[in-house]
Every structure is written in structure tokens, then in C-alpha cells.
Amino acid sequence: MFVSLVLFSVYISAVDLRHHRITNRTILACAAVFAALSAISGEQINPFSFLTVLAFIPLLLSLGIGAGDIKLLIVLSLFFVPFSWLALSSFMQAFTLLSALSLAYYLVRSRSFAGSVALAPALCGAVIWCAR
Numbered sequence: 001m002f003v004s005l006v007l008f009s010v011y012i013s014a015v016d017l018r019h020h021r022i023t024n025r026t027i028l029a030c031a032a033v034f035a036a037l038s039a040i041s042g043e044q045i046n047p048f049s050f051l052t053v054l055a056f057i058p059l060l061l062s063l064g065i066g067a068g069d070i071k072l073l074i075v076l077s078l079f080f081v082p083f084s085w086l087a088l089s090s091f092m093q094a095f096t097l098l099s100a101l102s103l104a105y106y107l108v109r110s111r112s113f114a115g116s117v118a119l120a121p122a123l124c125g126a127v128i129w130c131a132r
Contacts, residue, residue, distance in 0.1 A: 001038065001079075002131060004033055004034065004037055005034075005076075005079075005080060005127070005128060005131055006128060008030050008124075009120075009124030009127070010124075012026060012072065012124060013118070013121040013124050015120075016068075016121065017121065020116045021068060022069065022071070022072055022120055023068070027068070027071045027075055030075050030076075031075045034078075034079040038079060045078050045079055046077065046079070046080075046081060046082055046083055049082065049083045049087075050074060050077055052077070052083065053070075053073055053074050053077045065119065066119065068120075069119045069120060072120060072123055072124075076123065077127075080127050080131040081127060081130050082130075087130055090129060091126050091127070092126075094129035095122055095123065095125075098122035098125040099119070099122040101122075102118065102122050103117060
């Protein structure tokens with residue numbers, strides 16, 4: 001299950017860095033593969049993490065986070081992020097660090113903050129950190 005998370009994360013991050021887009025088809029493929037692997041391996045899903053992300057959707061949208069990033073976070077939280085303060089803290093620390101690195105890279109590359117920044121690498125990296 002962890003290997004599939006890493007493989008999908010690398011693919012989604014590369015596409016998001018290049019095109020600034022996460023397609024519904026990719027999200028559905030991730031969800032289907034993770035659901036099948038979860039059923040086969042007997043690993044449990046995390047419905048409370050899923051519901052927590054759903055509750056924060058209006059806030060995330062108001063902050064300008066893209067819908068593809070939110071859908072990705074919903075799928076990843078359902079399968080890989082347990083519902084606990086420790087997991088939330090770990091996720092937020094990893095996400096903050098990876099987002100700061102992503103912003104620094106974007107600033108060096110484009111010399112301004114105008115435009116969109118790919119958020120999938122930070123999201124996927126934080127989930128990988130929590131799922132290890």
C-alpha cells in the first residue's frame with residue numbers, strides 16, 4: 001500500500017509541477033487502487049480524517065487552494081492519515097516544511113509569487129511522512 005502511495009504521489013506531483021492540474025481521472029484511479037489494495041490487505045480506512053477534510057473545504061477554497069488539491073487531500077486522508085492529534089501535528093509540520101520549500105523553489109525559478117504554485121508535492125510528501 002505504501003509503495004502505491006509513493007508511486008501515485010510521484011506521478012501526481014510531477015504532473016502538478018508541470019501543468020498545475022490534477023485531473024479527476026487521476027484522483028479516481030488513485031481512489032480505486034487504494035480501495036482495492038486496502039480491501040486485499042485488510043487495512044482500515046480513516047472516515048473521521050475524511051470527514052474532517054470535508055468540513056474544512058469552504059475554508060480551503062476561500063484560501064485559494066485548488067479543487068484538485070482538495071480532492072487529492074480527501075482521497076489521501078481517507079486511506080493514509082489516521083484521525084489523531086499526533087497525526088494532524090505530524091501532517092501539518094511536514095506540509096508546512098514542504099510548502100515553504102516549494103515556495104522557495106518557485107520564487108527562485110520565477111523570481112516572483114505571481115501565478116499558481118503546485119501544492120500536490122507538499123500534500124503528497126506530508127501524507128507519505130504520516131504513512132511511514
